[in-house]
């Protein structure tokens with residue numbers, strides 16, 4: 001099987017247009033390295049195009065994508081923690097000032113958990129284990145009444161990931177120094193809108209334009 005033609009064609013379009021237009025920026029990024037504005041922890045879902053959502057320039061976002069945009073708690077005795085490793089690198093080496101958990105509507109990972117895909121080793125060993133991070137989430141009544149169960153669950157998962165982020169010692173340390181902020185966002189695929197988790201109220205509110 002060859003690489004799909006659409007990808008090969010797309011790559012050459014990229015080389016001729018976007019890369020050519022931003023050649024200076026790419027050369028600078030190659031020579032000086034990356035200094036991203038934020039790390040974004042998003043879902044693998046093909047509909048969640050993080051750079052497009054923020055109209056972000058190359059080099060400006062350090063993006064980690066996993067099933068259902070989850071952050072596990074700090075587990076130093078764990079084995080292969082890809083998400084935790086990326087967070088550690090972003091915070092301790094790149095010193096990003098912002099960590100963003102970006103959830104989204106119609107999340108297949110969240111829906112799978114709600115359907116009961118919970119660690120059947122034969123079929124869904126990795127996903128099932130990963131989705132146990134969603135166990136015990138508390139839904140907020142007003143989220144359910146305003147947005148329905150599915151979105152309320154996605155919101156609860158974002159809140160839980162934010163709580164877990166704050167269990168990492170290096171995250172706590174940078175936050176304590178006022179050098180790092182955590183943010184929760186939820187992207188609605190159909191409308192394209194983002195809602196932002198309000199730190200004080202714990203509610204998701206429409207993102208306001210300055």
Ligand SMILES: [Zn+2]
Pocket residue numbers: 043044045067068069104106107108109110
């Ligand atoms: Zn998802």
